[in-house]
Amino acid sequence: MSFILRQIPDWKIFVQALIALLVPILASKIYKRFYSLIDDRRNDASKKPASDADATPSSTPFSGDYQTDTETIRSRIGANSDLTAREFTMTKLNARATLYFVDGMQSEALLNMRIMEFLAFEATQESLSGSGKAGEQLPFNILTEAPDLDSFNRSVLYGFAGLLIEGLPSGFLIELPNGSNRSISEPLSEALLRGPRLGFSEVLSENTSMLRRQGYSDQLEMKGFRIGTSIQKDLVVAYMKDIVNPELLQEVTARIRKINADFLAESGYVEQLIEDSYSSPFQQVHNTERPDRVINALMEGRIALLLDGTPFALIVPTTFSMLLQSPEDYYDRWLSGSLLRMLRFVAAFVSLMAPAFYISFIAFHPGLIPTELALSIIETRQGVPFPPFIEVLILEFSIEILREAGIRLPKPIGPAMGIVGGLIIGDAAVQAGIVSPFLVIVVAVTAISSFSIPVYSAGITLRVLRFVGMLFAAVLGMFGTTLFFLLLCSHLTKLKSFGVPYLTPASPFRLRDWKDLFFRAPLSLMRQRPAMLKTQKSKRKS
């Protein structure tokens, strides 16, 4: 009995045990509260689902009476100064008609000369119904009947030319919008040395055409959606019909239908609204400007989402290894591709862990590094007034500010500022004894490593986590750093992207997919699509 009594710990231990209990409970409570605040996918009641491109959100039908319809259109959108309505008489039909278009969104010459001439003097009932021989003589590519007045108005304001004819029950939309656009150029964020110099542009039709132009195929399918409640935008879901897993496709379309936003400015909005976990620092959707990257992902059985108005396409599902792959790995020969890819993995690790290692070694365990190295580092740190953690923070912050400034600076000044910031300030800081030269090396290597990651947003993630790692290292040294790594692993193993575990093929282990993880096997060996995507056709070659 006395033995048992002696073994009972004192009250401090019990207090600590209580703390041990409270912290996780509080953390999980806060997390749940926070998550229910930002996750609006759960309360389905307030949802206004996105509609397919051909469906209509609200509708006022055409009355069929020309006079009433023109009045209605004028009252609804007539106030716009850039809207032109030209009324004319169609001689063949002997009917009045009005052509609506917005300035600057149509090719003026075509409208004025050819189309007006056709409409005024040649157009017949048959040619406008788009059938028979007469239909082939249309001087414009597109002729669709608008289902109702609202969509007619919307389309006209979006840039279509609209036609309203007396005696015909509905308005026509002719001629696609032809506004001013950026010319197609090489993607800025994902430059390659070898590979197509082609990046997506801001026009959805151009982007889809780029995908189509990748090669002859009747299996590449694109489905259109209209999303947004107040300003609608087109979103295209592209996939290979014979490869993609139908359940994955269902899941993606279901999530797109659940999107509830009034306006989607960029595909980043879509990404954030369909991803699995909001609270993870890791992106679960891959964004890219490169059509070749998209088509390769589709051939693996993934799904691409293209939004109008942005050059960034989204690829789902995403796994961690995708963020460290570059299309060049496949264009180059396999040996060099594999080596470069391994180099990137190392760089990712360095950019995440190097400052944490520095802090834990210098502040806690100088004995664990080779004696001479330790001596030389400590010698250079003579006279540095800060503890290693603060020292690293100062330098890391300066580097981050420099990087941020480099993006904002006008092109001519950028490199000059980089030299001033990096070289001069760094050197002066060492001279002034604020930081040690060894640390400058560490921080510089870290910064460069984070730029070697092919996906820019993944680099940001690692940079954010680097600071967390530094904090762990500052508190608990090597133990803390190891703990940080374990926490990261725990988080990543919980994470999923559209049902695909984030860390495949490393874990859950799929040996088949290892051919394309740390190294890239020769193309002749890549006979199968990734196992993790559970595609319909797993064989790539016959």
Place this chain on the structure above:
Amino acid sequence: MFVRTDDKITTSQAAVFLTNTILGAGILTMPRSITQAMKTPDSWLTILLGGVIIVFVILLMVKLCQRFPGQTVFQYAGRIVGKFPGGLLCLLLILYFVITAGFEIRTLAEVTLFFLLEGTPIWAVTLPFVWAGTYLVCGGINSIARVFQIVLPITLFVLLVSFGVSLRIFDINNLRPVLGDGILPVFRGLKSSILIYTGCEVVMTLVAFMQHPNQAAKAMLGGIAIPICLYLLTVIFVIGGLSIDSIITSTWPTFDLVRSFEITGFFVERLEFPLMVVWLMQMFCNFCSFFFQASLGVSQVFKCSFMPVALGMVPLIFLSAMVPKSVQDLFTLGSAIGMMGLILFLLLPVLLSLIWLFRTKGLKQHV
């Protein structure tokens, strides 16, 4: 199935799970504890013998589990011996898991305080570690198994490299004479060698989570083969490198082995740093496994949801880690855990199998 709802693990994951549950504190302390009991350099024979015994034990557990597909021991124990006695047996098992988890954490804390963070209060090491474990355990068995899959290759790699490099101080004479004192010391050491296989009880819950339970025997044997080989290598290299006289006096002999030589011109001069890191990771896995089993047990015996139980388990584990007053106490607890493991083995798989056989074959009842 893209968005999976079932919580099942693959065959290889099950094997890795078992391996990581068994590989724990033993890697560092086992050469000393066994050598102390035997006083001869024949520890490797003991480990082999213990390994063979454990293989049969695991096979027995697997066979028992396969009679109740999809059920863990916490569920089928009640079906075999009745609700109340079954619950009691399960509670014993849960207690054993909690104590073991506490033991692992305490060992980790002691090693960390000794090698890495001298002068840090012990709670500052244990609390963050337990919390990190809680975060992982709340993710369910799938996340745990995946983390194990990441950690195990790293562990194997570093351990094998360490042993490979320690060949330079390896002296075969330290392992001689084989069986100099006859066979008796080998059996004397068996008691301590059972401790290093602590954790094989998880087989009784693991099989229920397997996607293909018919491959359970294969998976579990694969899972136990790795620790047996690793322990064997450890004991051979440590004894061969240090000789039994210095092992008996050292607290963490495996560390002393890697500290006893230097590699010049390499990024790390001594391999103790990588070994330390992988050992920390290994202990994390080990601890999470016991933590998960204990929480699972409570939630299944009392039929409540898993998350609150896991959170409520945190202070219990912390307390059980804090009970030993010193490293000496800790090692005493270690041997006690070995004994408990033995008793539990007799109680659970053996007794349950016998009763089950008696009821189905003897009394022709349907269980």
